[in-house]
Amino acid sequence: MAVEVLLPKIGLTMQEGTIDEWLVPTGGTVAEGDALLRLATDKVDVDVEAEAGGLFHPVVPAGTTVPAGALIGWLLAEGEQPPGAAGAPDASAPMSTGDRLPVSPNARRVAAAADVDLTVVRGTGPGGRIVSEDVEEHVAALAALAAPLPGDLITPLPPGGASSSPLVRKLAKERGIDLSEVNGTGPGGRIRRADLEGVAPAAEEPAPARSGEVIPLTGMRGTIARRMHASLQEMAQLTHGYEVRMDAVVSLREQLKEEWADSDLPVPSVNDFLLKAAALALRDHPLLNATVREDGIHLLDDIHLGFAVAVPGGLMVPVIEDAVALSLTGIAGRSRALARAAREGRISPAQLEGATFTVTSLGGYGVDFFTPVINPGNVAILGVGRLRDGVEWAGDQPLRTRVLTLSLTFDHRAVDGAPAAEYLRTLGELLSKPLRLLV
Known part of the structure; x- marks a missing residue:
């Protein structure tokens, strides 16, 4: 019996995915648990395993972007034809004349014009209702199956070389x-x-x-566009700029570099100090660690820090869970491992979900101040600028200092300006005495 291969929903927020490459050729034998395809989503690329065994027949070519849950192939028994193909048995149970197939009028017209048997079309409308798009996709799938196998569905191994998508x-x-x-x-x-x-x-x-060049708003790029647009539409976002002294942090880092030179301990970066301080400050200012729902502002018990990582074609936000409970070296190790996994395409969907507050830095690009956009579901995001020289006056004498500017964007529906400023002040105080951040 033919088994549908549907595009899986990887993570809570996935809307669509791109079939990066098929890992099994058309007609190839697949066992349950075998890697079937490489899926590229808005957040991560993953191998998808087959949920059943059989002979594999794709419905769409590699490189196609389809919504989660869409039909992308079939697993068939020996000698079995894909449902709807010439000579194939009906995939649906026969319907009696008393049964009424839920089909939209427009879908019936499209099916009649294309000579399509509606009993083999999978409906995606409410209650399984067949809409015109379902018929059009079915026709396209039949055309793909009837056509000669495109070379790009899977590339054979060339002599002396490796295959690729x-x-x-x-x-x-x-x-x-x-x-x-x-x-x-x-x-x-x-x-x-x-x-x-x-x-x-x-x-x-x-x-x-x-x-x-035209850059399609699909995959990661499309998801970022939709989320950021929705964020600005749904929230009343304001940004505070706040300069903090980093002399003590810079001095402590230099000391740690020297003392830990012969150890395996990771020397925390400036951003690691900021992540730890941001988490501790949230403990004292829970209004910033919240989410807005229909019934009100929910202050969250756990503090899970997301931090932005630039990757080819977009941005990922890995999550450090229970950041307050981690030591500074723990945060340093976790942030480096997650960032590396994100850049190498090895990060899992679970590691990209659940952030209650986000930290993003453009300091490495020479930016001092910017207005970060809040990730939907949160009420605030902290932007980190460039570490730079500043000046403080001691009487008539100028003193060189090390400073950076923090950009805190907050949702004014949940947080007023004064509590947001108090959070930044607490953050500055923690950074001025960084020994407290080591534990």
């Missing part, structure tokens, strides 16, 4: 990478997108935009 070949061309020099880590030595990262350090940066 169309997307990997496209990225390699854009980045000037010779695929014959790449060691593939996929099944049979197939080259995956993550394998390109180890070949050229520049692969961590997105390819430069070109004049006249």
